[in-house]
Amino acid sequence: MAEEHNSSTTRDERYDPQRIEQKWSARWLSDPQLYAAEPHSTKPKYYVLEMLPYPSGALHMGHVRNYAIGDALARYMWMNGYNVLHPMGWDSFGLPAENAAIKNNTPPRQWTLQNIAAMKAQMKRLGFAYDWSREVTTCLPDYYRWNQWFFLKLFEQNMAYRKKSKVNWCPKCCTVLANEQVVGGNCWRHEDTPVEQRELEQWFLRITEYSDELLRDLEKLPGWPEKVKIMQQNWIGRSEGTLVDFDLGGTVGPAGSTITVFTTRVDTIYGASSIQLAPEHPIVSDLTSRNPELRAQVDEMIAEQRRAKEAGDIGNIEKHGVFTGRLAKNPYNGEAVPVWVANYILMDYGTGAIMSVPAHDERDFEFATKYKLPIRLVILPESTDPEETMTAPPLPFTAENGILVNSGEFSGLSCADAIAQMSARAAEKGFGKATVTFRLKDWGISRQRYWGTPIPMVYCEKDGVVPVAEKDLPVILPDKVMVTLAGGSPLASVPEFLNTTCPKCGGPARRETDTMDTFVDSSWYFYRYADAQNDQAPFDSNTIAYWFGTEGIDQYIGGVEHAILHLIYSRFWTKFMRDMGMVKNDEPVARLFTQGMVIKDGAKMSKSLGNTVSPDEMVARYGADATRMYTLFAAPPDRDLDWQDTGIEGIQRFLSRVYRLYTRDPVQANAAAAETAENLHILEKHGSDLARMAIAAPETAAKAAERKIQRKLHQTIKRVTVDFKGRWHFNTCIAAIMELVNDLYGAEQAIAKGLVPATLIAEVQRSIALLLAPMAPYLAHELWEMTGETSNLLKAPWPKYDPALAAEDEIEIPVQVNGKLRGLVVVPAGASNEQIEQAVHADAKVTAALAGKQVVKVIVVPKKLVNIVVK
């Protein structure tokens, strides 16, 4: 103890992040208004948002990186005079809380709130500048009651409906998953657990109502990564095609029954040689009703498809099928074609029935070859040369531009024209029509779990399915629940919850016991931030209009893993709210940034690989500033970051060097400079121009030293500003500051000798504090104070550079001969081309390289380079 006190004189000399960070942390925490957004302001607004975490118990490096980027941006915008909204919250419903409850016998609520407290403390220790007065915790009734409120609105608008259907079931989660939550046939949370198919009664939201708009409006999002937009586009999967009815001739099932096929290539229909049905197609049961052997084969196909789907390699199964013995009539040419059932036809796309055109589709070709079905060519390649006779292409010929042949009256048309005319014909004759199908399906939100928002519906024997009255919200999630993973919704075992009265008739009724998908919570949480305390409505529309404007959140930052799930649901929710008149913006997010992963030893950090790095440990060892700054320095933010333990030490070394620039004792520095004269001569021997000058002409030397530092300062401000604002290349911002610091150390002798005015030194010190403020806020604040500043650095104006001061007096021009570097000439910055050429010809190295050669051409690129072409 005593020793620590004794060392106090030297303690201040050393960069001690723990001491500095504790000091500032205490100050920041004592002012809850510090990072508060202003409700009204004359300043321009800026809403910067990072994806809220799931409160798993501890932040990982991926979080730190994500939040370090957002925090740097928020702080930068504050310094640029914006009214910044920078909130944080907790995506706190979900399965891990239930698993933890089972494992540790801790109630989910308690477990979750403990985790939130722990992670919030971590965030505060890291110094992230959040407006905690707007904190959103999705598992608390004051938030989830609005989920329920929205559900009622959706129900009113017929946008929420109940349907029995085949759904994805994760046996580990013991609940249903949305299509978006199935990754390669497996559960998104359990990547090695195949999803099963179950038939269940479920609540769905009609996201497909917005299929077209969700696709079209991607064009309104120039601030989104192309990659994310393409992923969404693929997910929505819009496909234009034609429905065509093939008549079964009344031989099957109800008289006059038909099979409707969906095709994108109706132009090839004269080449159709069979109909292929999905094994689960409803008409198959009619077709197989008097043929048990056929039925058995179909059942085996269904089982096979299910197995393949669960194994995630549907698409690789070998194609096979079985002829049903029936024929169907092609309405275009009257031809009767055989009806087959095939294992490669999927019931959940299109109509579950296709026409098979082997000549112009690879899959059909493979199938037809196997079963020796006719392969009839009906499209020929479009010839570029009109003289050339059209020749038969190799099969299958799947190009989409060609000319129809063997297609009756449509022969001779181009494929595009034929599709239009043939679709029109179908509509006219009543056997089909042009149509659009989507891969996107309605969003199933029922979950057979406890820890989620109760769906506010009741079931009454008399009145059926009845919504809970708005005034009775929230439907509170009961605390006392035995959570188990044994099938069925845990809430069904809580009589106090389950048994209620019907809002309509007052008679006995049962509550819905399923809870909502947690992606409901995250679909609109960022609106709640803008008006988090509102207990009358989810939010006030005028407040939203202020923070969202017409384009949405100014900058959203998060991982690309949410490219489809969260981001498509959020877009849907915004469009629904807009149609309800609640918001004016069409899209929730104007600009999206997806940062790269944090990896180590070439792999994503994971407990199973044992390559995790604990933020707490890093903060304890190197401080929050170094930890944050390293995540910004090690790679540009959009790329994966390869964590290196020695890398963060380099950052800490840099911060120490910066700190020392402010603490260097002038007396000691002067003592060090006592040997200046001698040092100058040593430096001169090392080739220091400044040293040479200081001996020969002290006045000129002083000017030169001053100018050199001043120029570097302004160049640095410029580089940091441009890279920060324009490109988000924090790594090069930091590199630029490092260069400035290196130069200052290089000028140590000059400074010690008093060649550099104290005012300039002070300006440099203030500027470095300002430039570091977004990235290393603790140290920056300390340095700011050390320069004698008393204003709050958080909102101090970002430094400006003077282009005139940043400009070089002299520039070095590389000289090439035939494109190879042969010399370097130094000319005044404003030198004309003639002057440059003169200097070039005066250069010994260049003239040597030119000796005996004939100059063909001299290229002078102003201020850049000279290239002399010789023979």
Added chain:
RNA sequence: GCGAAAGUGGCGGAAUUGGCAGACGCACCAGACUUAGGAUCUGGCGGGUAAAACCGUGGGGGUUCGAGUCCCCCCUUUCGCACCA
């Protein structure tokens, strides 16, 4: 199979529009100061050479006075999609 991104020293990465390839950092080497150094400072650091020449941005072609950067072909890695009719 389709689509996208990437490939630069021992490593992470610079090079904004075609103009000195390798900024900055790590690691490493040498030196200084030290009782000591896992502190700090100075210098070196793509290959090659005694020094040059020369060779170098995944490979091969091309455009250009000049290519990491633009064009064509190919290879590798990562990610996304995948019987989507």
